[in-house]
Amino acid sequence: xxxxxxxxxxxxxxxxxxxxxxxxxxxxxxxxxxxxxxxxxxxxxxxxxxxxxxxxxxxxxxxxxxxxxxxxxxxxxxxxxxxxxxxxxxxxxxxxxxxxxxxxxxxxxxxxxxxxxxxxxxxxxxxxxxxxxxxxxxxxxxxxxxxxxxxxxxxxxxxxxxxxxxxxxxxxxxxxxxxxxxxxxxxxxxxxxxxxxxxxxxxxxxxxxxxxxxxxxxxxxxxxxxxxxxxxxxxxxxxxxxxxxxxxxxxxxxxxxxxxxxxxxx
Numbered sequence: 001x002x003x004x005x006x007x008x009x010x011x012x013x014x015x016x017x018x019x020x021x022x023x024x025x026x027x028x029x030x031x032x033x034x035x036x037x038x039x040x041x042x043x044x045x046x047x048x049x050x051x052x053x054x055x056x057x058x059x060x061x062x063x064x065x066x067x068x069x070x071x072x073x074x075x076x077x078x079x080x081x082x083x084x085x086x087x088x089x090x091x092x093x094x095x096x097x098x099x100x101x102x103x104x105x106x107x108x109x110x111x112x113x114x115x116x117x118x119x120x121x122x123x124x125x126x127x128x129x130x131x132x133x134x135x136x137x138x139x140x141x142x143x144x145x146x147x148x149x150x151x152x153x154x155x156x157x158x159x160x161x162x163x164x165x166x167x168x169x170x171x172x173x174x175x176x177x178x179x180x181x182x183x184x185x186x187x188x189x190x191x192x193x194x195x196x197x198x199x200x201x202x203x204x205x206x207x208x209x210x211x212x213x214x215x216x217x218x219x220x221x222x223x224x225x226x227x228x229x230x231x232x233x234x235x236x237x238x239x240x241x242x243x244x245x246x247x248x249x250x251x252x253x254x255x256x257x258x259x260x261x262x263x264x265x266x
Contacts, residue, residue, distance in 0.1 A: 066097070066098050066101045070097045075097055078090070090135070092137070093186050094142050102148070105198075107129050109179050109203055112250070113149070113201070113235070114130070114149055115250075116238065116251075117255055119255050127160075129151065129159055130149070130151055134173075136150070138167050138168070143191050145192065145195065147177070147192075148177050148178050150177070152173050153226055154169065154226075160242075172198070174226055176192060178201070180202055183212045189211070193216055197213065199212055199213070199224065199225060205235050206240070
């Protein structure tokens with residue numbers, strides 16, 4: 001078997017596995033089919049070794065596909081060919097590419113956390129530029145990521161009138177949020193540390209962990225350095241309340257809580 005044939009055989013097996021899945025994965029299959037075409041386009045050339053493909057299908061929260069032995073050039077070409085109008089999010093680290101397609105629970109928690117972040121901005125009088133899942137890549141460290149959400153706060157003035165960001169000129173988001181409802185095959189901490197993102201929130205299984213980048217390593221904190229050292233690890237209880245009193249009710253009681261902590265009850 002030649003090196004050129006091996007990836008195509010793997011891709012065929014991968015495609016058949018997806019095809020056999022339930023119809024609830026239909027949207028993801030369309031994106032993966034587009035990805036398959038993109039990969040085959042570049043694998044028409046000689047490659048050093050076959051890629052490896054791993055598929056994780058999760059009904060409730062998200063699905064993941066992992067491709068190994070992917071060159072940086074192929075990753076950049078995939079980004080260009082897949083475009084920005086897609087639901088899937090890509091993470092790349094030193095030759096390994098993970099594609100994640102979020103489902104409703106994943107996006108639900110992501111949007112609730114974003115709502116609370118904007119309440120914090122309002123109460124602390126902070127301008128916030130939401131950058132969503134903007135692609136963050138640096139060729140020099142061979143890393144790239146599309147977070148669930150990203151925010152420019154201290155750096156808001158650097159990007160608010162920009163059509164594109166430049167990580168090489170320190171146009172980094174101040175905060176990245178990741179919703180991890182299933183296990184990722186990549187070390188997201190390593191990826192974001194390599195990119196230089198100063199603060200990372202990770203929400204998983206009802207727990208919010210806050211991390212600050214110190215000397216190229218994330219240190220877990222009880223307080224957010226971005227938001228006036230407020231004890232934001234208490235956020236999950238407000239997310240839980242949203243299931244009982246709705247999103248608007250959650251927003252009101254969270255705002256009251258923040259004002260009490262700031263001593264600005266109105």
